[in-house]
Amino acid sequence: MADEQKPEGSLAPPPPAGEAASPTEKPAAAPPKPAPPKPAAAAHAALPKPPAIMVTTPWESDITVQLKERFAAAITEFSSYLGQNFLVAQPQAVIPILEALKLELDFEYLVDITAVDYPKRPERFDVVYILYSFPRNERIRVKTMIPEGYRPATAVSVYLTSNWLEREVFDMFGIEFAGHPDMRRILMPEEWEGYPLRKEYSILQQDDRWVQENLGIESGQ
């Protein structure tokens, strides 16, 4: 796949609409535009570097006004990216914020909990809560950044659905949720070692000992 290099390589995200590269009718036509002398990012680095800043716009609405009043400095950012709103909060404030969103602002449906791993950042993980409100027909994300080993409080007392979702985050990233009623792996075998969605876990890696003991084969590869 290294035969083509896309001309757009600048760090500041270009306006994605109106690609000037291939104005031809058929998408198969090779863009003959000469590439600026920006080399493509080295894709073979052992650990991917943390991404540059996402270009967001500030988010203001009745929700942000109310949350700002309640939580003040505990929420560090209200932003919007491509029309999708999110806020960034201190980890210890997440559960009170979710509670306020659910009980006072009608965000009664927790869509998803997931995490993103940035190994080079001091606060290694992003934990992302996606919420939806039926009366408002609106979706927001609550994000928080936590260092390795930090145990964020569980959201099970606020949303029952977070039970399995938090177990999956634990299974894949090794983030333990404090106060969770059943903090076990959910998709991987219980005795498995390692957390597959961490960045240092290679795609070919496996728990050799587990495979040999339980499957009776040398390797699953």
Add this chain to the structure above:
Amino acid sequence: MPDATFLDATELVINMGPQHPSTHGVLRVILKLDGEKVMGTECVIGYLHRGVEKIGENRTYQQFAPYVDRMDYIAAVSNALGYCLAVEKLLNIEAPPRAQAVRVILTELNRIASHLFWLGTHALDIGAITPVFYCLREREEVLKIFENYCGARLTTHAFRVGGLQYETYEGFEEEVRKFCDWLIPKVDEYETLLTNNRIWLNRLKGVGVLSADECKEYGVTGPVLRAAGVKWDLRKAQPYSGYEQYDFDIPTAENGDTYDRYTVRMEEMRQSTRILRQAVERIPSGPIMGKVPKVVKPPVGEVYVSIEAPKGELGYFIVSDNSTQPYRMRVRPPSFINLQALDRMVRGGLVADVVAIIGTLDIVLGEVDR
């Protein structure tokens, strides 16, 4: 000395699955029983875990597209639609109108195929053997259209980022129209077999009730939520791919039991044919593939895009670091989250109803485990 012998013990633990014809794949349910009554359950999942999210981080955006078909393999087209919409959102582009219309047609055909497959297997679980033959016969017609369109029947990989790979074939509209005309009497026929059938009613009415509040609490979406009386469908609430142009209703029911989920899905098939009829009448002309660079490299950012898959809300949360591969690829699978409500639905019921309730949730283990 143990203080209770086997005969005194009130609780009996039974293992159902992972090899069990009624668990629709490799689902293991540990049932704790008091006689015939279910006191509690525990789901053991992960037998089909392939690490789809990890694979997503190690493939380019285009390379990953065929993998999403393998999650909910009964409704592969819906998976691909959600994925393509998410990447298109990240690139801030839209597919051309012609591609959007054809996408809607294929997705609705797939919704019908998914519901037909659900109906056949669900009825089979409950003891009605005939519907499964009928349903698979009708589903075959949908698969034939897929095969004519792109050569594949199940894991179609029909969509690409920015549009579709293939033009529609000669007589595509006519075939879809004919299929709609042909399907409606068939759906009526299933209803004559089942809707007022006494055994069917006895097995489904009042079984596995999940109220609207419980649905929201558990994050359950799709026909299960609508059967509990919540008129919510992402095709209407947050229309995508041009669904706002089509006239259709969201079927709902009141009781949130297994029978209501059956009626909701039957009506959804009829509504899908309504969308299909409108869509084939007005497929716009123009290109079917948008102008997308050959190497997709979205700017740094993150999006969450979701669609109404046959099973519920299917979402993709993608984080881009301006490289050719996603930095994080999260799939929000409806089956996984709906399955979590199983415990609440079967608790206090009879062990024989567990089979009916697993069937009514309409889970696909490929999507639960990913």
